Amino acid sequence: MSRAPRPAAGLPPVTLVMDPHDDAAHTHTALAAHHPPSGRITLHPGPGTTSDTALAHDLLAALGSPPLLPGRFPAGRQPAREAATAWATALPVNRLTVLRAHRLTPRRTERLLQLGPVLS
Numbered sequence: 001m002s003r004a005p006r007p008a009a010g011l012p013p014v015t016l017v018m019d020p021h022d023d024a025a026h027t028h029t030a031l032a033a034h035h036p037p038s039g040r041i042t043l044h045p046g047p048g049t050t051s052d053t054a055l056a057h058d059l060l061a062a063l064g065s066p067p068l069l070p071g072r073f074p075a076g077r078q079p080a081r082e083a084a085t086a087w088a089t090a091l092p093v094n095r096l097t098v099l100r101a102h103r104l105t106p107r108r109t110e111r112l113l114q115l116g117p118v119l120s
Contacts, residue, residue: 013094013119014112016101030097036064039094043112045104055108056080063087081111089118 019026027044034042043062046054057067057080065087067080088096096119098104098112 012116013096014116015095015097016104016109016112017097017099018102019100020102022100027099030099033095033097034062036091036093039092040097041088041093041095042097042099044099045108047100047103050105050108052078052108052111053080055104055111056084059084060087063091063093085115085118088115093119095119 017026017030030042031044033040041062043059045058049055049058056078060067060080060083063084065083096112096115101109101112104112
């Protein structure tokens with residue numbers, strides 16, 4: 001399997017778009033850059049959600065993967081987050097742009113930044 005080319009030197013693999021005014025130009029530009037075959041993913045977190053699971057479902061959807069995982073899981077396991085990390089690692093993702101990052105909780109922001117080292 002060939003990997004997508006790495007982003008230009010100096011660019012971090014995860015970009016958080018802090019845009020408290022939700023400027024349509026920023027949103028349209030980021031969404032237009034979403035191109036999974038090229039390794040560019042734009043994540044648009046669902047409004048009004050604060051859970052890690054909801055964020056993982058949003059990321060799975062952005063990756064083109066099924067966001068809902070069938071089955072039952074042991075208490076304390078976060079299968080959606082584990083699945084999102086696995087998909088981001090397995091696919092040739094080299095760039096993750098997160099829209100509306102100013103609305104994320106610190107915990108959710110940290111979860112996304114932790115993906116940086118696993119991206120190709």
